[in-house]
Amino acid sequence: MNLIDIYLSEVGRYLPWKGRADIQAELRSTLEDLIEERARQSGKAADDEDLILQVLEEYGEPEKVARSYRGEQYLIGPRLYPVFEKVVFIALPIMLVLSVIGAVISLNSLQVEVRNLPAVIGAVVGNLISAVITTVGGIAVIFALLERFVPEFKSKPKEKPWEARSLLKISPPDRVKPAELIVEILLIVVGLVVFNFFPHLINIGYYDNGSWWIGVIAVNAGHAWERSLLSEAFFRYLPYLNLLWGAAIVFDIVLLRRGRWEVWSRWSQIGLKALGIVLAAVMLAGPSLIGVTAESLRAAGFPADEEAARSLVMIMNQGVRLALILVILFNGLDAVQAFVRLLRDRKPAAAARA
């Protein structure tokens, strides 16, 4: 094998299989032309090793030569990349929140001891990192496959005519939506009033005629038995809930007065959402928030057999857990959204300063 063969073989290592032989043949022809001319100019023989080495060196490093034939290569091309970024932004926080919930639940069921805490924290952090890698990696693989096998994603999209008038339909991103804030304040006030002053309205009971109820209901005359559904554990959390809800109301009122989102309000929102996540996670990991058991229901003469009573209590407990998980999930999404907007707002401000 002569030097040109070795050089071509090295170039071939970096070329795609399709078209490789053709490119190598053309390169060979060119190199032989170059060497022949250089030999004529210098008076050396065309098989002179130094001369060939000089020509090859001038032609370039094999990997660089091969790269010039390959052009720009993408795992995910410019057309799909913005969509990929959006999907990661949506999926990653969801996966992280789910991982945290999974970790909290597993810690709760394992009855973790304090001396094992460093190892447990290590395992939880490891799980979070693994969740990030799995999520981003999985999405990247799907998009890479789309890029490779769906030709529509490679071509430039057909541009639609744009009308400047469409800008009028878009509300500025930093303007607050008063209706949303007012609804939020009302819901929080209702929650504060019910949980603090009328917790017995969230109850379970039955009538003399054997029918029963569960949930938020006005106390009716003629019932045989009723009991609040909320456990003592719930009332231990209530002062913290009150503080959080109070802070949220104050925040919403200030926001309504200001009329637009600012850096401090974005950070405050992230802080409030984070506190909400922590509180919900603690409540999820702690003792049951439902104050009745199958046994207490049966002892009070509840019109259901043991299995039905057990199922009923289990459904209530699972319902509460699900609600807490949703609270964590939505708070997490709100916090991430606020953070992303914070970053977006910063870019134009930084550019303006520059």
Add this chain to the structure above:
Amino acid sequence: MNRDELLENTILELRRGVIVLAVLSRLDEPQYGYSLIKRLAEGGLEIDQGTLYPLLRRLESQGLLTSDWRIEGERPRRYYVLSEAGRQLLPRLKEEWNGIVSMMTRMLS
């Protein structure tokens, strides 16, 4: 990036836009890569092989050139020539280029 590099990169950008037209203008009759480089050099445009061959392949895949292998003596050579589409496009590109030159001459004078 220092000033020399900036200048070099800017000149490279300017040349990049010119190379396609220069190559097409020299392929009214079949040329293999090495002979084309020489023809361009005679016209004053130095271009290295690493730029030319990938460009020829791209222009061929765009349908502006056709190519075929020919045996000359002991050596096979790949000859490129303007396709029908390339021949139709070239006068329009020349016209556009003349317009750009006039405009830039006015702008820079």
